[in-house]
Amino acid sequence: xxxxxxxxxxxxxxxxxxxxxxxxxxxxxxxxxxxxxxxxxxxxxxxxxxxxxxxxxxxxxxxxxxxxxxxxxxxxxxxxxxxxxxxxxxxxxxxxx
Numbered sequence: 001x002x003x004x005x006x007x008x009x010x011x012x013x014x015x016x017x018x019x020x021x022x023x024x025x026x027x028x029x030x031x032x033x034x035x036x037x038x039x040x041x042x043x044x045x046x047x048x049x050x051x052x053x054x055x056x057x058x059x060x061x062x063x064x065x066x067x068x069x070x071x072x073x074x075x076x077x078x079x080x081x082x083x084x085x086x087x088x089x090x091x092x093x094x095x096x097x
Contacts, residue, residue, distance in 0.1 A: 001060065001061060001062065001063060001064070001067075001089055002040070002058065002059070002060050002089065002090050002091060002092045003058070003059050003060075003061065003064075003067055003087055003088065003089055003090060004056065004057070004058055004087075004088050004090050005055075005056065005057045005058075005059065005067075005071070005085065005086070005087050006045070006054065006055075006056050006085070006086045006088075007054055007055045007056075007076065007082040007084070007085045007086075008045070008053065008054040008082065008083055008084040008085075009052070009053050009054050009081055009082060009083060010080060010081065010082075010083040011053075011083070015081065016051070016052065018079050018080055018081050019052060019076070019081045021079065022075040022076055022078075022079035022081055025075035026074060026075045026076050026081075029074060029075065030042065030057075033059070033070070037060070038059050038060055038061060038070075039057065039058075039059055040057075040058040040059060040060060040092060041057070041058045042055065042056055042057030042058060042059075043055070043056065054082070055076065055082070058090070058092060060092075064087075064089075067087065071085065071087075
């Protein structure tokens with residue numbers, strides 16, 4: 001199953017500090033699941049001033065429970081970077097190359 005996850009950061013003054021403090025661990029986790037074929041694409045959501053205020057990822061998990069397990073163990077969740085998360089099942093387009 002393919003999912004798009006949109007996660008919005010907390011908006012308190014320390015939120016960007018928590019994001020930056022957890023960023024390397026978060027990216028290392030994405031690199032790991034990318035090698036496993038789970039992570040398809042993603043990146044930071046930026047506000048009009050170019051400040052990171054959230055994240056968006058496309059992932060493929062066999063079921064929603066495994067997606068939730070991954071989310072609950074992500075450094076951005078544990079480190080209180082993400083405040084609001086939206087998950088939607090999607091059908092990804094994969095062009096033939």
